[in-house]
Amino acid sequence: MTPRHILPIAALLAALVLPCSAAEKLIALTFDDGPRPYVLYGLKPPGSPPGLLEVLDRGGVKATFFVMGWRLTPKTWGETRHETNIGITCLEAARDVLRRGHEIQNHTYSHADLRVAERKKGMAWVLADVERGAQVVQALTGSKPQYLRPPDWDLTDDARRQLENRGFRILTISSQNPPAQRDVNSLDYLCAGKGTGCPKPSLAQSVLKGIEQREKHGLTTHVLVFHELTTTTAQLPELIAALKGKGYRFMTISEYMKLVR
Numbered sequence: 047m048t049p050r051h052i053l054p055i056a057a058l059l060a061a062l063v064l065p066c067s068a069a070e071k072l073i074a075l076t077f078d079d080g081p082r083p084y085v086l087y088g089l090k091p092p093g094s095p096p097g098l099l100e101v102l103d104r105g106g107v108k109a110t111f112f113v114m115g116w117r118l119t120p121k122t123w124g125e126t127r128h129e130t131n132i133g134i135t136c137l138e139a140a141r142d143v144l145r146r147g148h149e150i151q152n153h154t155y156s157h158a159d160l161r162v163a164e165r166k167k168g169m170a171w172v173l174a175d176v177e178r179g180a181q182v183v184q185a186l187t188g189s190k191p192q193y194l195r196p197p198d199w200d201l202t203d204d205a206r207r208q209l210e211n212r213g214f215r216i217l218t219i220s221s222q223n224p225p226a227q228r229d230v231n232s233l234d235y236l237c238a239g240k241g242t243g244c245p246k247p248s249l250a251q252s253v254l255k256g257i258e259q260r261e262k263h264g265l266t267t268h269v270l271v272f273h274e275l276t277t278t279t280a281q282l283p284e285l286i287a288a289l290k291g292k293g294y295r296f297m298t299i300s301e302y303m304k305l306v307r
C-alpha cells in the first residue's frame with residue numbers, strides 16, 4: 047500500500063477513535079451552606095488571605111453555591127455564634143455571587159435533615175421547606191432553581207419521588223444518580239474547627255487522589271462538593287491549578303448537567 051492510500055485510512059481511524067479518547071474533562075465545583083460573607087470576602091484585616099470569590103475569580107472558575115434559604119432574608123449576615131459580621135449581608139453577597147457569573151441553587155430553607163423532619167413533622171413540612179428555599183432563590187435570580195442538594199444528602203425515597211414530581215433534580219451521593227452525576231464528597235467539613243479527621247496529607251491532595259481513582263474507572267467528569275469554609279478556601283488555589291494542569295474545565299452545575307449523562 048502506498049502512503050497515498052494509508053493516509054485516508056489513518057484519518058478515518060482517527061475520526062472513529064477520537065470522540066472516545068478525547069473525552070471532555072469537566073468539573074462542577076459546588077459550595078454548600080452559604081452565603082457566608084466572611085468566607086466569600088475573607089476577614090478584613092490587612093494581610094488576611096483572599097476570600098473565596100477572589101480565589102475563584104483569580105482561577106477564572108465559575109462555581110455553584112447551594113444556599114440555605116433563611117440566610118437570604120434582609121439584614122441577615124450569618125450565625126451570630128460561629129460567624130464574623132464583616133458588614134455585608136448574605137443577600138448582598140448572594141447578589142455579588144451572581145454578578146460574578148456563579149450560580150445559586152437550593153439547599154433547603156431551614157437546612158434541617160429532611161429524613162428526620164419527615165418523621166417528626168411530616169411530608170408536607172419537608173416539601174414546604176424545599177419550596178420555600180426555592181422561592182427565596184427565585185426572588186434573587188428570577189428563575190426557579192432546578193437543583194436541590196438535601197442537607198447531609200438525607201432524604202427518603204418517597205420524598206425524593208415527590209420532589210422530582212415537582213420538578214426538582216436531586217443531587218445525591220447514592221447510586222440513584224449515575225456516577226458522573228453523583229456528588230463527590232470532599233469531606234472538607236472535617237478540616238474546619240479543630241480539623242479532626244481532615245483528609246491527609248491535605249484536603250487538596252485527598253480530592254486529587256479521589257479524582258484519580260474515578261479516572262481509573264473511566265470517569266472524567268465530577269461534581270465536587272465543598273462548603274463555604276475558610277479552611278476550604280485556603281486549599282483551592284492549589285486544587286484549581288492542579289486540576290487545570292490535568293486538563294479539566296470548570297463550569298456551573300446546570301451547564302455541567304447539560305453535557306454529562
Ligand SMILES: [Zn+2]
Pocket residue numbers: 078079153157197198
Ligand atoms: Zn449543608
